Structure formats: structure tokens, C-alpha cells
Amino acid sequence: MRDTWRVAAGSAAAGLAVAVAAVAVAGPWDSGQRTAERARAASWDRGSGADHTGAGLPGGPAPAPSAAEVLTALGAAPAGEGREGRGGRGEEAAPEPGEAPAPAPAALADTLQPLLEDGVLGTLRTASVVDVATGRELYGAGAGRSVVPASTVKIATAVAALSALGPDHRIPTRVVWDADGERVFLVGGGDPTVTPAALRRLADATARELGERGVKRIEPAHDTSLYSGPARHPIGPNENIAPVSALMVNEGRLDDSTRGPAPRSDDPARDAAEIFTDRLRERGVGVERPGHPGRARKAPEGAEELAVHRSAPLADLVERMMLHSDNDIAEALFRQAAVARGEPASFAGAGRAVRAQLAGYGRALPLKGTRFADGSGLDRSGRVSAGLLTRLLVLAADPARPELRSVLTGLPVARFSGTLGGRYDDEATRTGAGLVRAKTGTLTGINTLAGTVVDADGRLLVFAFTASGTTDRQGAHEALDRLAAALANCGCR
Secondary structure, eight states: OHHHHHHHHHTOHHHHHHHHHHHHHHOOOOHHHHHHHHHHHHTSOOOOOOOOSSSOOOSOSOOOOOHHHHOOOOOSOOTTOOSTTSSSSTTOOOOOTTTSOOOOHHHHHHHHHHHHTOGGGOSEEEEEEEETTTOOEEEEESTTOEEOOGGGGHHHHHHHHHHHHOTTOOOEEEEEEETTTTEEEEEOOSBTTOOHHHHHHHHHHHHHHHHHTTOOEEEEEEEOTTBOSOSSOTTOSBTTBOOOOSBOSGGGBSSSOSSSSOOBOSOHHHHHHHHHHHHHHHTTOEESSTTOOOEEOOOOTTOEEEEEEEOSOHHHHHHHHHHHTOHHHHHHHHHHHHHHHTOOBSHHHHHHHHHHHHHTTGGGSOOTTOBOOOSSSOOTTOBEEHHHHHHHHHHHHOTTOGGGTHHHHTSOBTTTSGGGTTOSOSTTTGGGTTTOEEEEEEETTEEEEEEEEEOTTSOEEEEEEEEESOSOHHHHHHHHHHHHHHHHTOOOO
């Protein structure tokens, strides 16, 4: 079996490199570590993940440990220490990454098909399981059929934004000075994560610059013109997402939360402008119409930049989006892809941009039937196939595409972090705790799961499971988790 694998791998050197790199980011394959993670996961109280049905789940458990604490790649044994004893399987040595045998398709189908037929998964189920090292689909059930993806569409949003802009791109929020009109413009660049503290720092820097120019009084204004089209998401006012604006503060949240559902502002741009303008006044700058943040208008071409705040790198924003299923970041990245490709930064323009960006990968990505209606997956008119989701994950694992790595490193870890922190805690699923890393998707009647897993033999697989027409959300979650846990526990030969 191993000799056969080496022959196959010799004809796909790039595939072997993928396995080595992706195992490192997806977690350990050593069975002793697997046992330790399962034991640790089983000892924790149950928590809860994000819910996009609109019901809202405020509060919840304390954040789970991050993936870095739980899933550290084992690497080579220290000098002078053999591989024996590290595998947790008696004297059996753990495989080197890439050496482990792939599951046999027939055996994998025998394992997964009965689980996929569970009636709790609704009226339409699709599935795709792909071996990362070879790119071969090992199991498929309606894998090419496009369905409502819910939040798993964030995988496509992330790949498009990262490939268009690069992982180090930072979204700017600028302050510019129109000397002719004696106006200061706060210009939104599309960063939803700007904090009040960042806006005050911008105002401090602006006040210093104005002081050096001898400016005592200004007219404030704010510029949201980068985005076009409707600001309100098609789902309407909802605690899962603020109006989509190029200028925001704390994602339009009206409480102290940093993730999950929350009351949202009707005008997040005005809120940001008010914080900025109030700080200018505190710093001694005279403001026309005190207490008013100024009108929303477009800054003139050639206005002088006074100060700038830049977001965290795009890779960090992707990780935050994936871990907590952050809809506001998703819609921002959706529009960043549009800006990069010269499309209008609207729902429609961004949808065209994302599709075009992904089409640049050619036949590697099956886009037939796909529709990107939004970046977050809240819009039910979006369509994505399980086969596309697995191919996107394979791309993200490719060592030749390091710019996409945060798509994987941001995935929640089963029973440990993000939207999977409260799952994989019963007898049927705990074998996947600490081993499954996946993006969740939940709308009323729609449940999806797509991610990576290292199976019992040490083989890295990517998977996507979708369920449409479900009536029992919790039951559907558990059924999807059983599918992913079965992969984690499967040698399937």
C-alpha cells in the first residue's frame, strides 16, 4: 500500500507538498495527541456557536482556547528520540505526513452514505470529500449541485479577497483636508472593525496637522462613496448584520459585544463621524454646528491626506470572519474584491467580482450554477456546490498559494473554538473533537459544514456537507457533526 502511494505521489510532487503544509495547519495526525485532545474536549461544558436564523443568542460561554493552543503540529521527533512511543498505538510508528494511505472510496461510501441518509438532514443533501494530496474526490453525493450555502460561502469570499488583494493588505480609513472649502473629511475605506479608540487617534493626528497649518475652525464631513447600491442587506434590519457602509465603528454594534448577534445602528457612518468630530472639538478645533458630525458627501479629488488608520492585515480579518462567522467582515471583504477588480462595490458588483476572481483559477474551481448574492451567506438566493467548497479548501492548502492559508487557519476547531466551540461533545461526535476544523452554515431550514480533517491513518481530507429543507436545527447540526467525526475516525480501507 505504501509503495503504491509513493508511486502515485511521485507523479504529483505538488500534491505531497500540499499534504505536508496542510497537515501542519490542520492539526496533528499522531494518535497519542488525538487521544489527549479528545479527553480534554470531553471534560468541558457545552457551549454554543453562532446562529444566523435571526433568533439571536446573546451571552454564552467564555471563549474556547484557540487552535494554536490545542492543535500544534508535532513535527519531527527530537534528536536521539525514535518515533516509537509517540503514536499512542503501542509500538506502532506514526506515519510521516503524505505517507498515510488514502481512504478507499468504496469503504468511505459505506461509512458516510448511511449517515447522509439520516432524515434529519432534510429533503436535499449533498456531499464532497477530497484527498488533499492528490486532489481526488473520494466521495461525492450531488457534489456538483448548487444549493444555498449559508455561511460556508464565506470560504469563497475569503479566497476571492485574499487572491485579489493579498494577505498583507490593510483597509485604510483616511482623513483628508479640503483647504478651499475648509472642510475635513473622514473617508471610509470599507473597514468595519474600526474602533472608537482608532477614531480618536485619527482625530488627535488631524488636530495636530490642522494646528501646524494654523487652521482654527473647520466644517466636518464624512465620505462613504466607496460603496454603492443599497446599504441594507436583503434580509432587512437584523441583529446579525449592520447596514453595509464604507465607514463604520465596531461593526455598527450598539453594545459592548465583539461577535455574534447584537443590536445594530441604523447609520454606522454617522456614528463614526460623531466620535471623530467630538474628539476634534475636545482637541480645540472649532467645528461648524457643534454636536453635528457633518454631512455625508464625497471628498474632492486631490484633497490632502492628514491622517490614516489601517485595519489589521487581510489575513487576520479572514481568520476573524471564519472563526466567528462574522457577517460584517464578510460583506466588507466581498466589496474589497469588487474594488480590486474595478467593479461597483455593491452586492451585485461584488458578486460579479468574486465570481470573476475565482474563475481565474480555471478548471480548478467548478463554478457552474454558482451565484454569489452576498459575501456572508445570509441571502438565500446565493448558490454554491459542495464540490466548489472542497476545491476552494484544496486551493487554500496548496503550499504554492500561501496567500490563502488563513482560510484554513481561521476555521473553527471542533469542541474548542469559534462556532464549533459548543459542538462535538456527545458519544457519536466526540471522536472529531480537536480534529475537525470547519466553517459552519446555518439559516432556517439550511445547515452546512465544510472544512478539513485528518483521518485515523493521518491522511488530510477536505469535506463539505450540505442539508436543505431541515426542520430540526440542532438535530441537523449533530448529523453533520457525525459525518465529519466519521471521517476523523475512519481508516476506511
